[in-house]
Amino acid sequence: MELIEAVKLAVEKALKYGASQAEAYTTRSSRMSIMVSNDKVSGVKTRVGSGEGVEGISVRAVFGKSIAYSHTTILDEANIEEAVKTAVKLAKIKEPDPDFKTLPQPRKPSTVEGIYDPTVENPPIDDIFDEARRIIGEGFEKDPNFNTISANFNFTVMEKAIFNSLGVEVNWKESIASTGVSILGEKNGIRSVGWEGEAYRQLNKIDAKRCLDKAIEKAKLGFKVAKIEPGEKTVIFDPDALESLMEYAFIRAINAYNVQEGKSYLTGKIGEKVASEKLTIIDDGTTPNGLRTAPTDAEGVPSQRNLIIENGILRGYIYDSYTAHREGRESTGNAFRQFRTPISIAPRNMIITGEEMKLEELISEIKEGVLIIGVMGAHSTNIATGAFSITANPSYAIIRGELTGQLRGCMVAGTFKEILEKYAAQGDDVKQRGALIAPSVKFEGIRITI
Amino acid sequence: MTQITDLILWIVNKGSELGGDYVEARYQKFHSTSIEIRDGKVVSATPGIEQGVAIRVLFNGAWGFSTTNNIDKRSLENALNIATKMAKQASKDSEKTTLAPSNVVIDEVKIPVKEPLEEVSIEEKIKFLSKADEAARKVSPNIKTTSNYDDRTEIKIICTSDGTQMELRNSWVYWGMWAYAREAGLIQSYRDRYAMLGGFEVTEKMNVEERSMEAAKKAMELLKAKPAPGGKFTVVIDGALSGLMAHEAIGHASEADGVLRGTSILRGKLGERIGSEHVTLIDDATIPERFGTDVYDDEGIKTQRKVIIQKGVLKGYLTNREAAGKMNLPVTGNARAQDYRFPPIVRMTNTFFQPGDMSFEELIEEINYGIYAKGGRGGQVSPAEGIFQFGAQEAYLIVKGEVGERLRDFSMSGFILETLKNVTGVAKDFDIYPSFCGKMGQSMRTTCGGPHMRIENMMVGGRA
Structure with a gap:
């Protein structure tokens, strides 16, 4: 069944069963991925290619002020009807939610660019396997101490359709191509890993060779163990490490639901200074080529650009329609869902801007500091206070402007509130990881334990 | 059907x-x-x-x-x-x-x-x-x-x-x-x-x-707790945390797919001492009602109880048919897939440290200045580098053998091959918790558990 037909059918049936409003959301995704890995020590070669086609529909039925969901992966009339019946029945028995006003009214979807590349649909699998083998071979030539190298590629195309009984009707296709290279080596008993990955909307933008070069650089740097004294240091988070930490320590704090429930350290802080005046953070659902760009969010609200922090001042939170209506305002277009789960709030493309300089300069002016490229344990962050305690791994010592080697067992503890204040500058190595579009970012006076 | x-x-x-x-x-x-x-x-x-x-x-x-x-x-x-x-x-x-x-x-x-x-x-x-x-x-x-x-x-x-x-x-x-x-x-x-x-x-x-x-x-x-100090301490952890350590510090590294691919620090260590005599680690998929239990794995292999570490010596890896075939090891029935969207990969089931014979009091009585940590708040491991990390929910200072002031907001980190050797005492109690474990994008139902344990020289990441 065509997706747009499926959502219309679901909404029509929901109204027939007595729903006062109804909405259906459906996705169909196809994904090809390949993973090639060679291990020099044992001679084991791992080769896996996979293809996936998954679809599903989620129904949101409204009865008065009660909302209920149901979902199925079986997109035929009988199963959609069953899912609809379940959702409407549930909405009828659920206690009304006085905060619920209405599903979103129809508005013109935003015009967006660069979210779908048809070549991602049929990637040249044969060539890609060859490229993976070539990349791995080249990696082994660069250093005799490399033991294991793997390369992976993923190609996903997703089609989405949203329809509601108030007239919201939108469907679109989007694509993501990604690649990553990882290297594991051992020299004089010191184990080192190097990893680099990237994701784009377009197939021709991914470059496994670029990933290989960066992974080699990191793996080689890790063959030396550096020492640093514990205490307050200048710390650089690269985009990967920053994204891991911010997902738990910041993004949840600007989620309007957490803010309204008092589960955020940013509750009641609009208009106040919460970060260094050099720092500006924008969330934008319309960024050309952005990995989270789309005409609307997951409930059909047009994508838009929202100011979160402007020169250190907190300007806004991110909302779906439910939390927006609670405050009598408009949604910011941040509703997120997978067909299995109810709507939640998530950032779109979160862009960090501030004082920009070349990455080399950012590092070269540090007397003693740490470059963190991976964090462990970000998920144990106290989301309400932003207090975290993470292991910075991998991380490297910076001594007199030079990266001198890996740090073993370096831990960083603090609150993200402090981190925001300690923002100093950022590099020019911008990339998108998850929702975050950011370069490496430098913070001053961060306490490390080692 | x-x-x-x-x-x-x-x-x-x-x-x-x-x-x-x-x-x-x-x-x-x-x-x-x-x-x-x-x-x-x-x-x-x-x-x-x-x-x-x-x-x-x-x-x-x-x-x-x-x-x-x-x-x-x-x-x-x-x-x-x-x-x-x-x-x-x-x-x-x-x-x-x-x-x-x-x-x-x-x-x-x-x-x-x-x-x-x-x-x-x-x-x-x-x-x-x-x-x-x-x-x-x-x-x-x-x-x-x-x-x-x-x-x-x-x-x-x-x-x-x-x-x-x-x-x-x-x-x-x-x-x-x-x-x-x-x-x-x-x-x-x-x-x-x-x-x-x-x-x-x-x-x-x-x-x-x-x-x-x-x-x-x-x-x-x-609310009454103070931020924890950072540095190296003797710590005593409860069953929830020793379970997390069983899972993160050693369980993942014992998964044979990683051993085979070269991404586990435990490669080549079968039969070697990797922990103190107090450390015995089991993975058992056969315990009735436990969240990690299955009768067959997703390759159709009967599941079993496996001894991974016995009194500090590495006895076995968790395997699937491919790894067992290539490494000439027994098939342990640990190939599991989250659901139809995923291929089976080597996973833990119910993983735990065996209790010892000490009382909690005996574990702490000789600690001059240390930390007693309880309750798991998630963990993570890089088996390739042999480093792991886990968060605790609550903790207390131990001063002169007595449990004292409350602490909060910290996690612990260690190196697999060092930490297990630093286990100097294991209590006779036991606790086990369910969790969804993530690996290669797949979330799997598991449990992990253990007794109270004492570990020397544990890295604690606090901000005080």
């Missing part, structure tokens, strides 16, 4: 005709219910139905995998063609792999269920969760809550080109909650969870009201 079994057998035979050295198809259909209550308000109660088929083809040492949720001949054939094409293209430079031999099994397994989940109304499930949520909020007006209930009933059919054919019926219930305590601008949180295999009758054994109340009290107590 015979009609579907026939279809699954048909596609496996087709796969063999196309040249697959080994072909495996796994059908899954599940009904799930997911309920979330926040501060007494039912924010969602979502039933769902999913079905799909996973097809795996081995061709000349390379794997092709494909999945679809359309169950008809045309879609299955299409999926098979993708998997076969992928395997063939992948195999250009690989060598023939012989999977470790397995018994051909034809079986049907149904876990014992008294009250089938699909016969219990969603109202009743909401009531079960509401009572627990309310119990927490009764502790104090300063408590806010998020309570979750998840259940699943599942039919799984596995057929392989070796002739194995099985139909497995399973069902489980999961409960979890976060309690948030607020006072004078401070917010602290505490979480608990519990899960069991079985029908709705297991909810009676889960004590969720008591657990919720306890979580709320802990959150309130944490």
Whole structure:
């Protein structure tokens, strides 16, 4: 069944069963991925290619002020009807939610660019396997101490359709191509890993060779163990490490639901200074080529650009329609869902801007500091206070402007509130990881334990 | 189900005709219910139905995998063609792999269920969760809550080109909650969870009201805690944390797929001492009702109890058929897949440290200045580098053998090959917790547990 037909059918049936409003959301995704890995020590070669086609529909039925969901992966009339019946029945028995006003009214979807590349649909699998083998071979030539190298590629195309009984009707296709290279080596008993990955909307933008070069650089740097004294240091988070930490320590704090429930350290802080005046953070659902760009969010609200922090001042939170209506305002277009789960709030493309300089300069002016490229344990962050305690791994010592080697067992503890204040500058190595579009970012006076 | 079994057998035979050295198809259909209550308000109660088929083809040492949720001949054939094409293209430079031999099994397994989940109304499930949520909020007006209930009933059919054919019926219930305590601008949180295999009758054994109340009290107590110090300490950890350590510090590194690929620090260490004599680690998929239990794994191999470490010596790895075949090791039945969207990979089941014979008092009496940490807040490991990390929910300073001041907001980190050697005492108590473990994008139901343990020289990341 065509997706747009499926959502219309679901909404029509929901109204027939007595729903006062109804909405259906459906996705169909196809994904090809390949993973090639060679291990020099044992001679084991791992080769896996996979293809996936998954679809599903989620129904949101409204009865008065009660909302209920149901979902199925079986997109035929009988199963959609069953899912609809379940959702409407549930909405009828659920206690009304006085905060619920209405599903979103129809508005013109935003015009967006660069979210779908048809070549991602049929990637040249044969060539890609060859490229993976070539990349791995080249990696082994660069250093005799490399033991294991793997390369992976993923190609996903997703089609989405949203329809509601108030007239919201939108469907679109989007694509993501990604690649990553990882290297594991051992020299004089010191184990080192190097990893680099990237994701784009377009197939021709991914470059496994670029990933290989960066992974080699990191793996080689890790063959030396550096020492640093514990205490307050200048710390650089690269985009990967920053994204891991911010997902738990910041993004949840600007989620309007957490803010309204008092589960955020940013509750009641609009208009106040919460970060260094050099720092500006924008969330934008319309960024050309952005990995989270789309005409609307997951409930059909047009994508838009929202100011979160402007020169250190907190300007806004991110909302779906439910939390927006609670405050009598408009949604910011941040509703997120997978067909299995109810709507939640998530950032779109979160862009960090501030004082920009070349990455080399950012590092070269540090007397003693740490470059963190991976964090462990970000998920144990106290989301309400932003207090975290993470292991910075991998991380490297910076001594007199030079990266001198890996740090073993370096831990960083603090609150993200402090981190925001300690923002100093950022590099020019911008990339998108998850929702975050950011370069490496430098913070001053961060306490490390080692 | 015979009609579907026939279809699954048909596609496996087709796969063999196309040249697959080994072909495996796994059908899954599940009904799930997911309920979330926040501060007494039912924010969602979502039933769902999913079905799909996973097809795996081995061709000349390379794997092709494909999945679809359309169950008809045309879609299955299409999926098979993708998997076969992928395997063939992948195999250009690989060598023939012989999977470790397995018994051909034809079986049907149904876990014992008294009250089938699909016969219990969603109202009743909401009531079960509401009572627990309310119990927490009764502790104090300063408590806010998020309570979750998840259940699943599942039919799984596995057929392989070796002739194995099985139909497995399973069902489980999961409960979890976060309690948030607020006072004078401070917010602290505490979480608990519990899960069991079985029908709705297991909810009676889960004590969720008591657990919720306890979580709320802990959150309130944490308001009085001070940020923890950072540095190296002698720590005593409770069963929840020793379980996390069993899972993160050593369990993942003992998974043979990583050992085979060169991404585990435990490669080449079989038979070697990697921990102190106090350390004995077990992975056991056969314990009734435990959240990580299965009768067969997703390659159709009977599961078992495995000794990974015995008194500090590495005795075995957790394997699938490929790793066992290539490394000439026993097949342990640890190949598990999250659902039909994923291929089976090597996973833990119920993983725990064996208790010793000390009392808690004996563990702490000689500690001059240390930390007593309790309750898991998630962990992470890099088996390739041998470094792990885990968060604690609550902690106390230990001063001169006595438990003292409360601490908060910290985690611990260590190196696998050092930490296990630093275990200097193990208590006789035991605790075990369910968790969803993530690996290569797949989330798997597991449990992990252990006794109170004393570890020297543990890295603590605090900010005081």
